[in-house]
Amino acid sequence: xxxxxxxxxxxxxxxxxxxxxxxxxxxxxxxxxxxxxxxxxxxxxxxxxxxxxxxxxxxxxxxxxxxxxxxxxxxxxxxxxxxxxxxxxxxxxxxxxxxxxxxxxxxxxxxxxxxxxxxxxxxxxxxxxxxxxxxxxxxxxxxxxxxxxxxxxxxxxxxxxxxxxxxxxxxxxxxxxxxxxxxxxxxxxxxxxxxxxxxxxxxxxxxx
Numbered sequence: 001x002x003x004x005x006x007x008x009x010x011x012x013x014x015x016x017x018x019x020x021x022x023x024x025x026x027x028x029x030x031x032x033x034x035x036x037x038x039x040x041x042x043x044x045x046x047x048x049x050x051x052x053x054x055x056x057x058x059x060x061x062x063x064x065x066x067x068x069x070x071x072x073x074x075x076x077x078x079x080x081x082x083x084x085x086x087x088x089x090x091x092x093x094x095x096x097x098x099x100x101x102x103x104x105x106x107x108x109x110x111x112x113x114x115x116x117x118x119x120x121x122x123x124x125x126x127x128x129x130x131x132x133x134x135x136x137x138x139x140x141x142x143x144x145x146x147x148x149x150x151x152x153x154x155x156x157x158x159x160x161x162x163x164x165x166x167x168x169x170x171x172x173x174x175x176x177x178x179x180x181x182x183x184x185x186x187x188x189x190x191x192x193x194x195x196x197x198x199x200x201x202x203x204x205x206x207x208x
Contacts, residue, residue, distance in 0.1 A: 001125045002203055003086045008120035014108040016096025021112035023120055024088050028056035032088040039090040043198075046092045050109060052076035053088035066093075066109075070102050074110035082117055086125075089113045121204040128168040130155060130195035133181060135163050139188060146184050152177075153199060167191075168199055 009022045022039055026032045032053040040049045051059040052075035059080075061072030075089050091112045100108060135143050141165035147154055147167055155166040169177045178191055 001085055001127075001198075002083050002122055003125060004117060005014075005121035005123045005200075005202070006062040008116060010112065010116040010119050012112050012115060013096075014104065014109070014111075015100060017097040017098065017100065017108070018092075018096065019108055019112040020092040020094075021116040022090050023113075023116050025086050026053065026055045026088045027086055029053075029058050029060070031055065032060065032147040035088050036090055039092060043092040046183070047095045048093040049090055049169050050075065050093070050115070050127065051088065051090045052079060054085050055088065056086075066105060067102055070105035071109045074106045075113045078110050078113040078117065082122065084117070089116065093126040109156070121201040121202065124203040125198040126201055127171065128153075128197050128199050129171050129174060129193055130197055131167050131169050131177065131191040132175070132194040133167055133189050133191050135165065135185060137163055139185060140165070143185060143189060150180070155197075166194065168197060 003025055004023050007024045009020065011018060023036045026035060030178045032055050036049070036051045043049055048064045048071065049068055050062060050064045050066060050071035052072050059076060061076040063071040071091065075091060079087055091109050130194055133143070136139065144154060144165060147165065152153065153168040155168060158164040181189055
């Protein structure tokens with residue numbers, strides 16, 4: 001699952017019209033609507049605040065007064081083409097006095113979103129199991145270092161009668177992780193599933 005790395009804003013100019021694209025991560029329709037409302041309030045004097053989002057299993061696109069299909073649809077198409085989810089795009093247009101025509105509007109709105117996505121970057125949200133490893137205090141420090149050295153994300157460490165270390169593990173790797181844990185600790189540590197989460201991995205294209 002792909003989404004934008006962070007919120008961001010990019011402005012482009014097309015024949016004296018300004019197109020300001022703002023992106024945000026959202027998890028559902030209500031959050032997308034709230035972000036749109038904030039952008040409308042921020043740019044209350046703009047002629048158009050067009051929007052598109054894919055979030056919570058829903059897709060929406062709004063032309064906000066532009067000719068039908070010339071704003072929201074090309075914006076949504078960019079999100080689809082980049083395979084993004086949990087993402088809202090709002091493009092504010094300040095009219096520059098030159099009519100762009102339907103084709104010009106489609107290109108301008110699509111370009112604004114494309115440039116904004118390129119600017120903020122993309123991450124892959126990889127589903128992970130959260131496994132809690134219980135180990136005695138004497139071996140906790142070394143085990144933590146071993147886990148980090150093997151590339152596992154250590155989410156949290158809690159100290160009580162034993163030390164509880166929360167580790168993110170891809171679901172297909174669970175059995176392999178448990179076997180490796182046994183080898184590392186000589187069977188002194190056990191692992192139990194305590195949750196599920198996502199880990200962000202940079203998925204932006206890199207150029208050399």
